[in-house]
Amino acid sequence: MEHYESLNQSYINGKWVEGASTNSYENVNPYDDSVITKFQLATKDQLADAFEAAKKAQEQWAKTTVDERKAVIQKAAYYLKEHKEEIVQTIVKESGGTILKGNVEHHLTLEVLEEALYYAGELDEVREVPASVEGKVNQIHRLPLGVISSISPFNFPMNLSMRTIVPAIALGNSVVHKPDIQVGLTGGVILAKAFEYAGLPKGVFNMIITDSPEIGDDMLTNPAAQLISFTGSTEVGKHIGEIAGRNLKRVALELGGNSPFVVLSDADVDQAVNAAVFGKFIHQGQICMIINRIIVHQDKYETFAEKFVEKVKALPYGNPGDPNTVIGPLVNKKQMEKALGFIEEAKRGGATPVLEGKREGNVLAPSVFTNVENNSKAAQSELFGPIALLIKARTDEEAIEMANDTDHGLSSAIFTSDLKKGEQYALELEAGMTHINDQTVNDAPNIPFGGNKQSGLGRFGNPWVVDEFTTTKWVSIQTKTRQFAF
Incomplete structure (x- = not known):
């Protein structure tokens, strides 16, 4: 039985290291505010040590065989499987996720590891292309790439960390990883423990428990970092992109969303309601792909709204440790205040509160608004809370136009009984991902996961992630003496 609370340290060059800062952070359970553990923050110097170790280790790791890399990944996966119960409980305690959410996240993390076994051998594949010069082999x-700088968020910390870390390692890179400190155990400690168990050579994976005020932009500016992988807000993503551009570093940015859920005139309302409730309220709405706007054709609007509210009213909320709970706490009080602010903003924008959720501690019961204007401030904001906005469209075409009327473009969904029409509209939606007759929160390790517009740059998933985390090199071999023009 692992007790992750006692492993409250950074992991640098194969060793568990106490943070050297005088500053510390109390890691609290968002449901009851009880202290889970206390982190002493790592300093800029310790971060520099991590990058130095990563750079040195990567040179040797790049020379390993595919079988050696696969063996480490398989052992790390075995560790996560063997400690599933403790990991799920840590997710519940640390992130406020329900037991369902903890199990989903654990499953998704294992899928990412298992998929890496399929592309770990890409380094050994050498392609030959035709040459116009006689006797030349191309x-x-x-x-x-070298060293990858990885920064992950609070909402799905284990999965969203691993989807950067394991492709990087599988493809011969080393990693310096900084999880969101609010979920330092789930997003950092557990992963370091898994790779330590797996026998990953020291320095290939380094995990830093610290925060931005302590280290500034050093995760972005360290010369060793060849790619910065970040999942989080668009605002921070723009800052990272600006610094990376100035230093000609690659980025993989998965940023904010404003995912539309479009119910067309010929949709099955009952199934659309089922999908919308799940896709809006899983993990309290704290997911980048979560349904942010529900856009319904006027012919279905009243029926949809009535059935949706009825189903939402019945959702159990409260203690995430209760297996029946669907809606647990928001991750911190700042997120709670933001959510309450969006509720007031929706009212100011003229929306009708047909269900207004009460606050109980850090748990916010669901709220549903009808008569929402698509261009209102609330509809154009990423809510990240259990707040549903219902928007009426006069035609199917207008519904698609409304769906596209946003600066973001991560996920989206369309409900229709005409699959051909659904496919046509899906291609018109300006999002990286569109799901027909399903909700917006879908992930898999073998699809191109990523967004358009201000939702990010780059794609995760096999094989697209291979291009993100490697570089290609042309080597030509002149096998016959070449005659030159002069």
Whole structure:
């Protein structure tokens, strides 16, 4: 039985290291505010040590065989499987996620590890392409980038950390990883423990428990970092993109969303309601892909709204440790205040509160608004809370136009009984992902996961992630003496 609370340290160059800062952070349970553990923050110097260790270790790790890399990944996956119960309980305690959410996150993390076994051998594949010069052989090699700087968020910390870490390692890179400190155990400690168990050579994976005021932009500016992988807000993503551009570093940015859920005139309302309730309220709405706007054709609007509210009213909320709970606490009081602010903003914008959720501690019961204007401030904001906005469209075409009327473009969904029409509209939606007759929160390790517009740059998932975390090199071999023009 692992007790992760006692492993409250950074992991640098194969060793568990106490943070050297005089500043510390109390990691609290968002449901009852009880202290889970206390982190002493790592300093800029310790972060520099992590990058130095990563750079040195990567040179050797890049020379390993595919079988060696696969063996480490398989052992890390085995560790996570063996400690599933403790991991799920840690997710519940630390992130406020329900037991359902904890199980989903654990499953998604394992899928990412298992998929990496399929592309770990890409480094060994050498392509030959035709040459116009007689006797020339053109080889295209795929090489690791080097050191990857990984920064992950609070909402699905284990999964969203691992989807950067394991492709990087599988493809011969090393990693310096900083989880959101609110979920330092789930997003950092557990992963370091898994790779330590797996026998990953020291320095290939380094995990820093610290926060931005302590280290500034050093995760972005360290010369060793060849790619910055960040999942989080668009505002921070723009800052990262600006610094990366100035330093000509690659980025993989998965940022905010404003996902539309479109119910067309010929939709099955009952199934649309079922999907919308799940896709809006899983993990209290704290998911980048979560349904943010529900856009319904006027012919279905009243029926949809009535059935949706009826179903939402019955959702159990409260203690995330109760297996029946669907809606647990928001991750912190700042997120609670933001959610309450969006409720007031919706009212100011003229929306009708048909269900207004009460606050109980850090748990916010669901709220539903009808008569929402698509261009209102509430509708154009990423809510990240259990707040549903219902918007009426006069035609199917207008519904699609409304769906596209946002600066973001991560996920989206369309409900229709005409699948051909659904496919046509899906291609018109300006989002990286569209799901027909399903909700917006879908993930898999073998699809191109990512967004358009201000929702980010780059794609995760096999094989697209291979291009993100490697570089290609042309090697030509002149096998016959070449005659030159002068």
